[in-house]
Amino acid sequence: MAQHEVQREITVDRYTKGLVGPDQEWAGTVADGGTIHTHTPPACWGPMITPDFRGGHEVTRPVRVENAAVGDAVALTIRSVEVTSVATSTGSMAEREGAFGDDPFVDHRCPGCGTEWPESIVEGTGEDAIKCAECGENASSFGFEFGYTVAFDEDRTVGLTMDAEAADDLASNAREAMAIPKHARQHPILLYKPSGMPGTLGHLRPFVGNIGTTPPIELPDSHNAGDFGQFLVGAEHDWGLPDEDALAQRTDGHMDINAVREGAVLICPVKTDGAGVYVGDLHANQGDGELSLHTTDVSGRTEIDVEVIKGLDIDGPILLPNEADLPHISAPYTDRELETGRRLAAEYGVELVDDVGPIQVVGSGETINAATQNAFDRATALLGMSEGEVRGRCTFTGGVEIGRLPGVVQLTLLAPMERLEDRGIAHLVRNQYDR
Incomplete structure (x- = not known):
């Protein structure tokens, strides 16, 4: 064929x-x-x-x-x-x-x-x-x-x-x-x-x-x-790489993340x-x-x-796991939580950003810390945010999970759907989580 x-x-x-x-x-x-x-x-x-x-x-x-x-x-x-x-x-x-x-x-x-x-x-x-x-x-x-x-x-x-x-x-x-x-x-x-x-x-x-x-x-x-x-950096066999810049051409297919299972979406x-x-x-x-x-x-x-x-132009994978596999802090808001949030926003005169969806940005590196930094870098590029804001959103609405030691992680956060619309993946998030 x-x-x-x-x-x-x-x-x-x-x-x-x-x-x-x-x-x-x-x-x-x-x-x-x-x-x-x-x-x-x-x-x-x-x-x-x-x-x-x-x-x-x-x-x-x-x-x-x-x-x-x-x-x-x-x-x-x-x-x-x-x-x-x-x-x-x-x-x-x-x-x-x-x-x-x-x-x-x-x-x-x-x-x-x-x-x-x-x-x-x-x-x-x-x-x-x-x-x-x-x-x-x-x-x-x-x-x-x-x-x-x-x-x-x-x-x-x-x-x-x-x-x-x-x-x-x-x-x-x-x-x-x-x-x-x-x-x-x-x-x-x-x-x-x-x-x-x-x-x-x-x-x-x-x-x-x-x-x-x-x-x-x-x-x-x-x-x-x-x-x-x-292991490839500096190796003398046919697949040895000269430096970390060469390794950056990887696509991170080998993740060993146990949430990459039936029902998940991997971008x-x-x-x-x-x-x-x-x-x-x-x-x-x-x-x-x-x-x-x-x-x-x-x-x-x-x-x-x-x-x-x-035209999404990402460096590594983005995972939309089954909702059951999300950390509790990153689960889509319930109707009751949204109503409570609206009352709280009205009390303090703050505009509630209620249209958000969970994403997991995969990072990899020599160590868990290096993999997490790689995920931060990828998330800042994806969402057009500073690293400080990404860290803040991950702390307040997400976290980091270990796919594999020594260095594969998934960085979770609730991302504004407006940013995801701009990148062309909002429909995937909405379909996955009924947003």
């Missing part, structure tokens, strides 16, 4: 091998107002233990969006997220000495024969199962510092951590249990069969960890963010003509901060509606 043939609906079932950028093969073109369907493989652990990957995820090939040009934005409305895996393994990581150069996520090499990005085979189960096809040495860059295996109920409402015997059973059927899609090329992390903290029950609420638009330079997909992207910058929307890294659940740096990676299906916002 021709790359520029515009489709109202497009299904993507091919993936990159750990990279995002304008040179990746495009999946096709979706109409402005159209819908993207995906079935994505797990990210993080599977690609991390597969030595011929160039990044830590396995995301979809990019989708060109009709009418999207550099300086525009693309609003992605997440209509559904469905987990297809029945189990996964996860935990905190330990790097394997000798299996990489500068970056264990990117420049893999066999510690036995020195082959870069070696092809690999699976022999048995456990952390020694991934073998270099050339010499037979364990070629994976990662093991578990502490790991656990989780099985899900049929409706994907809870997960239960497994003991050693149950984890071993799942490892023997790893690819099927994780529902690895046909064209995915990663090894399933269930092979490692960790069994820490058995019998622990967890709530499930799936979301998308890496979703957004293509940056104008090629980056490892897991490093398309200001925190993980720090993404367009920094490459056609936008290049990509999706991956679905998680079954995660607490704020992703404190192990990893969580329950799963295969899953998404349905996403696409709308081009001309």
Whole structure:
């Protein structure tokens, strides 16, 4: 099918091998107002233990969006997220000495024969199962510092951590249990069969960890963010960057914000003509901060509606989460609160600004403080306010939440709809929150 043939609906079932950028093969073109369907493989652990990957995820090939040009934005409305895996393994990581150069996520090499990005085979189960096809040495860059295996109920409402015997059973059927899609090329992390903290029950609420638009330079997909992207600055491999200015070309697709779930709207910058929307890294659940740096990676299906916002010219994502995911202080005012506010305004002779709506500006950086400053900078540019006013509004009507340590945040505030009208996104806020 021709790359520029515009489709109202497009299904993507091919993936990159750990990279995002304008040179990746495009999946096709979706109409402005159209819908993207995906079935994505797990990210993080599977690609991390597969030595011929160039990044830590396995995301979809990019989708060109009709009418999207550099300086525009693309609003992605997440209509559904469905987990297809029945189990996964996860935990905190330990790097394997000798299996990489500068970056264990990117420049893999066999510690036995020195082959870069070696092809690999699976022999048995456990952390020694991934073998270099050339010499037979364990070629994976990662093991578990502490790991656990989780099985899900049929409706994907809870997960239960497994003991050693149950984890071993799942490892023997790893690819099927994780529902690895046909064209995915990663090894399933269930092979490692960790069994820490058995019998622990967890709530499930799936979301998308890496979703957004293509940056104008090629980056490892897991490093398309200001925190993980720090590993690229000064690196000597093919995707090394000279400085922070080069990293500023990122689009912050890798957010790991657990509010990027079914029902949310994500407004993404367009920094490459056609936008290049990509999706991956679905998680079954995660607490704020992703404190192990990893969580329950799963295969899953998404349905996403696409709308081009001309000339918005933003540097990073804006999130309109489900109302239930907003901080209490940022929830839209109730009729009773508005009536009380009008009486208070009349008492003091102040004009009430009652037409406001919640937005979350995503920021990323080397640390949480740097990520928050990045969000302040983006919010001041978006709203045409001083940083002092943004800080004031965030303190009085919002706050900052941690998507991922060490450096992804969402900065929340109630913004005047007049400012959002000027930027062309007020209709999205009104539709999301019935304003």
